[in-house]
Amino acid sequence: MADFDKTNRENHLLLDTHVPVPDPPSSYHLATTPDLADTPCSSLQQDHPLLRIPLELLRKNFRSAHFELEKDKKNVVETLKETATRAVNNEPPPTEDVLKSLDAIIARMRGVKRKLAASADEEQRLYRHETARVRHLAEIYAMHTTDDVKYEVWSRTRLDRMLVDYMLRQGYGDSAQSLARERGIEDLVDVKTFEQMAQIRDSLRNGSVTEALAWCTAGDTKKELRKMDSNLEFMLRYQQYIELVRPYTPAKLSEAIKHAQRFLHPYRETHAAEVRQACGLLAVPPHRAASYPAYAALYAPQRWEALAELFVATHNRLLSLPSIPLLHLALTSGLSALKTPACHSAEGAHRQSAEGRANVASLASVCPVCSRELNDLARSVPYAHHTTSHVEHDLVLLPNGRAYGRERLDDYARKAGLLDGQVKDLRTGEVFSEERLKKVYIT
Amino acid sequence: MAMEVLEKELEKLKDTAQLSNSLANVDKIIDLLTAARSEVERANDPHVTSLTLTKLQNPVQRGLDAVLDDLKVVHKGQVKFGKALEKALTTDKDTKGSLPEDHDPMAQHPTLINRAIAMHLLREGQFGVASAFIAEAQPQRPQSSISQLQSQLSPLSPSSVTSPTSPRSPEPYESHLTPMDELSALQSETLQSSFAEMYSILSSLKERKLLPAINWARSNCAELEARGSNLEFELCKLQFIWLFKGPSVNGLPDTPENGRLGALYYARENFGRFQHRHIREIQQLSCAMVYASNLPASPYRSIFDIAMAFDEVAASFTREFCSLLGLSAESPLYVAATAGAIALPQLMKFLNKVKGKNTEWTTTQEMAFETRLPKSMVYHSIFVCPVSKEQTTAENPPVILPCGHVLARESLQRISKGSRYKCPYCPNEGSVKDAKEIIL
Numbered sequence: 001m002a003d004f005d006k007t008n009r010e011n012h013l014l015l016d017t018h019v020p021v022p023d024p025p026s027s028y029h030l031a032t033t034p035d036l037a038d039t040p041c042s043s044l045q046q047d048h049p050l051l052r053i054p055l056e057l058l059r060k061n062f063r064s065a066h067f068e069l070e071k072d073k074k075n076v077v078e079t080l081k082e083t084a085t086r087a088v089n090n091e092p093p094p095t096e097d098v099l100k101s102l103d104a105i106i107a108r109m110r111g112v113k114r115k116l117a118a119s120a121d122e123e124q125r126l127y128r129h130e131t132a133r134v135r136h137l138a139e140i141y142a143m144h145t146t147d148d149v150k151y152e153v154w155s156r157t158r159l160d161r162m163l164v165d166y167m168l169r170q171g172y173g174d175s176a177q178s179l180a181r182e183r184g185i186e187d188l189v190d191v192k193t194f195e196q197m198a199q200i201r202d203s204l205r206n207g208s209v210t211e212a213l214a215w216c217t218a219g220d221t222k223k224e225l226r227k228m229d230s231n232l233e234f235m236l237r238y239q240q241y242i243e244l245v246r247p248y249t250p251a252k253l254s255e256a257i258k259h260a261q262r263f264l265h266p267y268r269e270t271h272a273a274e275v276r277q278a279c280g281l282l283a284v285p286p287h288r289a290a291s292y293p294a295y296a297a298l299y300a301p302q303r304w305e306a307l308a309e310l311f312v313a314t315h316n317r318l319l320s321l322p323s324i325p326l327l328h329l330a331l332t333s334g335l336s337a338l339k340t341p342a343c344h345s346a347e348g349a350h351r352q353s354a355e356g357r358a359n360v361a362s363l364a365s366v367c368p369v370c371s372r373e374l375n376d377l378a379r380s381v382p383y384a385h386h387t388t389s390h391v392e393h394d395l396v397l398l399p400n401g402r403a404y405g406r407e408r409l410d411d412y413a414r415k416a417g418l419l420d421g422q423v424k425d426l427r428t429g430e431v432f433s434e435e436r437l438k439k440v441y442i443t
Numbered sequence: 444m445a446m447e448v449l450e451k452e453l454e455k456l457k458d459t460a461q462l463s464n465s466l467a468n469v470d471k472i473i474d475l476l477t478a479a480r481s482e483v484e485r486a487n488d489p490h491v492t493s494l495t496l497t498k499l500q501n502p503v504q505r506g507l508d509a510v511l512d513d514l515k516v517v518h519k520g521q522v523k524f525g526k527a528l529e530k531a532l533t534t535d536k537d538t539k540g541s542l543p544e545d546h547d548p549m550a551q552h553p554t555l556i557n558r559a560i561a562m563h564l565l566r567e568g569q570f571g572v573a574s575a576f577i578a579e580a581q582p583q584r585p586q587s588s589i590s591q592l593q594s595q596l597s598p599l600s601p602s603s604v605t606s607p608t609s610p611r612s613p614e615p616y617e618s619h620l621t622p623m624d625e626l627s628a629l630q631s632e633t634l635q636s637s638f639a640e641m642y643s644i645l646s647s648l649k650e651r652k653l654l655p656a657i658n659w660a661r662s663n664c665a666e667l668e669a670r671g672s673n674l675e676f677e678l679c680k681l682q683f684i685w686l687f688k689g690p691s692v693n694g695l696p697d698t699p700e701n702g703r704l705g706a707l708y709y710a711r712e713n714f715g716r717f718q719h720r721h722i723r724e725i726q727q728l729s730c731a732m733v734y735a736s737n738l739p740a741s742p743y744r745s746i747f748d749i750a751m752a753f754d755e756v757a758a759s760f761t762r763e764f765c766s767l768l769g770l771s772a773e774s775p776l777y778v779a780a781t782a783g784a785i786a787l788p789q790l791m792k793f794l795n796k797v798k799g800k801n802t803e804w805t806t807t808q809e810m811a812f813e814t815r816l817p818k819s820m821v822y823h824s825i826f827v828c829p830v831s832k833e834q835t836t837a838e839n840p841p842v843i844l845p846c847g848h849v850l851a852r853e854s855l856q857r858i859s860k861g862s863r864y865k866c867p868y869c870p871n872e873g874s875v876k877d878a879k880e881i882i883l
C-alpha cells in the first residue's frame with residue numbers, strides 16, 4: 001500500500017493509540033463439496049396437482065351446469081307441451097291457468113339463467129386460479145439452478161402453498177386463509193374446496209350422514225363415484241341403517257328393514273358379506289353386541305371417524321388431490337436428504353444445549369435437522385446416504401480430538417483477538433497453541 | 444417451454460369456453476316466453492292461446508338446444524386443454540411415476556409438525572397467522588382423528604421421544620411441557636416477544652436507522668464476542684460512514700452531529716472499544732477522512748460504497764439474533780421443504796425401482812440411494828471410510844492414525860493383526876491403541 005505511512009500518520013484522527021497493523025482477514029470457505037454441482041431446481045411432479053385441481057373443478061362445474069340444464073330442459077319442454085296439448089283440447093282451460101303454467105316455465109328459465117350465471121362466475125374464478133398457477137410454474141421452468149436469485153422467492157411461495165394446504169387438510173381454516181391473504185397467494189391455494197370438504201367431514205365426525213350423502217348424489221357425482229368403484233355411498237347408507245337399528249324400537253326396526261330393502265339390497269352382489277351382516281344385526285341389540293365382536297364393531301362410534309376418513313380419501317381422489325399433504329412429502333424427502341449420523345448423536349445434542357450454544361462460533365450455519373424445530377421429527381426418517389467424504393480441505397486436529405479447517409481456525413482466532421500462534425476451538429472455546437495442531441489426511 | 448405452450452392453450456380456452464356465452468340464448472327463450480305470455484293475456488281467447496302455444500314449441504326447443512350447444516363448446520375447450528395439460532406435465536424433465544403417497548412417516552407426528560410450523564411463522568414475523576394457527580391447532584376434541592389418537596397411544600409418541608442423552612436448555616417452552624402446552628407457550632413466552640424485537644430492529648434498519656441494532660449488539664456484546672461475531676463493529680462502522688456521507692445522502696438534519704464532523708465525533712466516542720480487534724479498518728476509515736473531498740478517486744471508495752451494506756448488516760444481525768436464541772437464521776422448515784423438493788425426484792426414481800418389493804424405505808437406518816443437494820445445504824462434515832465405504836457413526840466413529848490418515852474404527856479393527864496395524868494409505872505401521880477418535 002503506497003499510503004501506508006500516511007495511514008499511520010493519520011491514525012490519530014480517530015484513535016489516540018498506536019497499534020501494529022494486522023493482516024487483512026482473508027475470506028474462508030465453509031466445508032464445500034466440489035462434486036455437488038449446481039442442482040436442478042426441483043421436482044415439478046409435486047406441483048402437478050396445482051394445475052390439475054382447477055381443471056378438475058372446471059370439469060365438475062361444467063358437469064353440474066350441464067346436468068342441471070338437461071333436467072330443466074326436459075321439464076320446460078314437457079310442461080310447455082302439456083300446456084299446449086291442454087289448450088287445443090275440446091275443453092280448453094281458462095286463460096289464467098295457461099298464464100300460471102307459462103309463469104312457472106318462465107320462472108324455471110330464470111332459474112336456468114341464475115344457475116348458469118353462478119357456474120359462469122365459478123368458471124371465472126377457476127380460470128383466474130389456473131392462469132396464476134401456470135404463471136407461477138412458468139417462473140420455475142425458466143430457472144435453471146437453485147442458485148438463481150429468484151429461486152428463493154419462488155421456493156418460499158412454494159412453502160407457503162404447502163403450509164396452506166396442510167392447514168386446510170387439518171381443518172385450520174382461519175390460519176390457512178390468513179396466511180394465504182398475507183402472502184397474496186389466494187389464487188394458488190384451494191381454500192374454498194377444502195372448506196366444503198372440511199364441513200362435510202366434520203358433519204360425519206358429529207354423526208350425521210346427510211351432508212355427505214348430498215355430496216355423493218349431487219349432479220353427476222354419483223356417476224363419477226361409480227366410475228372409480230367407490231363404496232362411499234354404500235357405507236353411508238349402511239351407517240344410516242345401523243343408526244335405525246341402534247334404538248331397537250319396533251318402529252325404528254321396521255324403518256330399518258325398509259331402508260335395507262331400498263338402499264342396501266341393490267348392493268347384495270358387490271357387498272355380499274356386509275349386506276348379510278346387516279341382516280344379522282337385526283338380531284343383536286346394542287347392549288348384547290359385546291359378545292359378538294363383528295356386531296360390536298358395527299355399533300362402535302369409531303365407524304364415524306372411519307367414514308370421515310373414507311369421505312376425505314374419496315373426495316381427494318375425485319379431484320386428483322394427493323392423498324397426503326405435500327408438506328409431509330417434502331419433509332420426509334427433505335429431512336432424510338439433510339440428515340447425517342451426527343444429527344442425533346450425543347455431540348449434536350450437546351450443540352443444541354444452552355451451554356453448547358453459548359460457545360458455538362458464528363462461522364457455521366445451524367443444521368436444520370439439528371435445530372430444535374425439526375430434530376425430533378427427523379427421528380422418523382433414515383439419514384442420507386453418501387459415497388464420498390465432504391470435509392474441509394485443510395483439516396487439522398486439535399489436541400482435544402476435534403478437527404477443523406485451518407483457515408477457519410485462523411479466521412476465528414483473529415476475530416476472537418487471540419495472540420499470534422494461538423487457535424480456539426470453534427465449538428468448545430478451548431484455546432491451543434498452534435504447534436499442537438496436527439495435519440489430518442482424508443483419503 | 445412447456446408452460447409457454449400451456450399458457451397459450453389457456454388463453455384459447457378462456458377466449459372460447461365461457462359458460463356466460465350461453466346466457467344470451469337463455470335470454471332469448473325468456474323473451475319468447477314472455478312475449479307469448481303477453482299475447483295470451485292480451486287476447487284472452489282460447490283460439491289465440493292454443494295457436495300461440497303451438498307456435499312456441501319449436502322455437503323454445505331450438506333455443507334450449509342452442510344453449511346446450513353453447514355448453515358443448517365449453518366442454519370441447521376443456522377436453523382440449525386437458526390434453527394440453529397432460530402433455531405439458533408429461534413431456535417435462537420430470538421423473539415418471541406418481542408421488543410416494545403410500546407411506547407417510549410424518550402422519551404419526553402432527554404435534555411435532557404443528558410446533559415446527561408455529562415456530563416458522565413466528566420467526567418469519569407472521570404473528571397474526573401464528574396466533575390463529577396456535578389457536579386452531581390446540582386439540583379441542585380429545586379425539587380429532589384416529590391416527591392422532593394412535594400416535595398418542597403409541598410408545599413412540601412425540602412427547603416421549605426426547606432422548607435421555609440430550610441435555611435440555613432451561614427455556615420454559617422446551618422442558619417438561621407436552622407439545623401442545625408447548626405450542627401455546629411458544630406464543631405467550633419469550634419467543635414471540637423476541638421475534639417482535641427482532642422485526643422492530645430490522646424495520647429500523649430498513650429505514651437506515653442503525654441505533655436500535657447497535658444498542659442490541661452492545662447489550663449482547665459478550666455473547667457476540669464469544670461467537671467471534673463482528674456485528675457491533677460492523678454496525679458502528681456503517682453508522683460512521685452513514686454520518687460521513689452527510690445530509691445530502693442520509694437525509695438527517697444538517698447539524699454538527701452529522702456530516703464529516705459528526706462522523707469524527709462518533710468515531711472518537713465509539714471506536715475505542717474496537718481498537719484491538721479492528722485497528723486496521725479503523726485506520727482505513729481514518730485515512731479516508733483525508734480524502735474526504737475526493738473520495739470517488741481515492742483508494743477508499745470501496746469502503747464508502749454502502750449500496751449493499753444495510754442489507755448485509757441486516758442479514759448478519761438476523762443470523763446473530765437467531766443464534767443467541769439457539770435458532771438458525773434460516774427457517775429450518777424452509778430449508779427442509781426446499782431440500783425435499785430438490786431430493787424428491789431421486790426418491791421417486793428409487794421407489795419406482797423397488798416397486799412391488801414392499802420396501803418401507805423410511806424404516807432403514809440409512810437411505811439406500813444418494814441425494815444431491817446444493818452446497819449451501821451441506822451442514823455437517825461427512826466422513827465416508829475409505830476402507831469400508833461406509834459413513835461413520837457414533838457407534839463406529841472415525842479414528843486418526845499417528846500418520847494422519849483417518850478411517851472408521853471397525854475398519855481399523857478389521858485390517859489390524861492383533862494389536863498392530865499397517866496403514867493402508869502409507870507405509871506407516873503402529874499399535875492399534877495409538878489410533879485416536881476424531882470429531883470431524
Ligand SMILES: [Zn+2]
Pocket residue numbers: 339340342343348367368369370371822823
Ligand atoms: Zn444436523
Ligand SMILES: [Zn+2]
Pocket residue numbers: 844846847848866867868869870871
Ligand atoms: Zn497413513
